[in-house]
Amino acid sequence: MHLLKLVIFGLLIIGFYTFFGVEYFPKVALEGPPETASSYTDGVMEDDDIVSLGEVIFTGKGVCTLCHMHSGRAEVLDRVFITAPQRLKDSRYRGSAKSALEYVFESMLSPSAYVVKGLGVVGSGDKLSAMPDVRSPAIGLSDAEIRAVAAYLQSLSGVEVTVTPDTPITYGRAAGREEAGEK
Numbered sequence: 438m439h440l441l442k443l444v445i446f447g448l449l450i451i452g453f454y455t456f457f458g459v460e461y462f463p464k465v466a467l468e469g470p471p472e473t474a475s476s477y478t479d480g481v482m483e484d485d486d487i488v489s490l491g492e493v494i495f496t497g498k499g500v501c502t503l504c505h506m507h508s509g510r511a512e513v514l515d516r517v518f519i520t521a522p523q524r525l526k527d528s529r530y531r532g533s534a535k536s537a538l539e540y541v542f543e544s545m546l547s548p549s550a551y552v553v554k555g556l557g558v559v560g561s562g563d564k565l566s567a568m569p570d571v572r573s574p575a576i577g578l579s580d581a582e583i584r585a586v587a588a589y590l591q592s593l594s595g596v597e598v599t600v601t602p603d604t605p606i607t608y609g610r611a612a613g614r615e616e617a618g619e620k
């Protein structure tokens with residue numbers, strides 16, 4: 438009898454949160470300003486705009502700083518444009534990028550093309566990256582957002598920001614959506 442009361446009580450609690458949770462919480466979540474590219478792509482985008490949008494995405498929607506931070510799962514990316522040429526020459530490199538920018542696009546869309554030593558999925562012998570494809574539902578960046586993040590990383594590395602809203606997202610082969618989905 439006692440157990441039955443507990444079960445009923447439990448069901449009531451679950452029912453309460455299911456009902457009120459659905460009713461109220463999403464509305465609160467939707468109130469925050471969506472940090473997406475749309476507010477920027479409406480007008481002409483200046484260099485500074487694309488970099489600051491990239492920073493917002495990098496720390497926000499892109500969740501990059503979840504892993505890419507000091508003492509995190511991956512290194513801080515403040516030199517990635519400087520180290521990229523060495524990555525491309527590394528015998529373990531299996532991608533098809535031809536430049537630092539292509540390498541960064543490739544790292545975002547096909548992370549296992551090169552896995553930084555010691556940072557791969559445990560047991561994969563550094564062949565499988567622990568990083569999700571940034572277009573996958575887990576992160577869900579649009580092309581405009583991917584470009585902005587690349588521009589931000591150029592600025593962070595202290596190299597010239599060459600990415601514009603028209604820069605094609607390619608790395609050797611065209612990085613189409615179908616292809617990015619391939620593993």
Ligand code: HEC
Nearest residue numbers: 499500501504510511544548551552553556566567568571
């Ligand atoms: C779940 C954790 C995680 C998230 C989230 C994540 N990364 Fe990574 N990233 C990694 C790990 C681990 C590596 C190192 C392994 C590898 O080389 O793939 C890496 C590698 C990279 C590299 C190559 C670094 C190098 O030195 O060659 C780039 C560029 C990069 N990430 C960019 C990003 C960007 C931009 C975002 C956000 C849009 C992001 N990552 C989100 C885990 C993550």
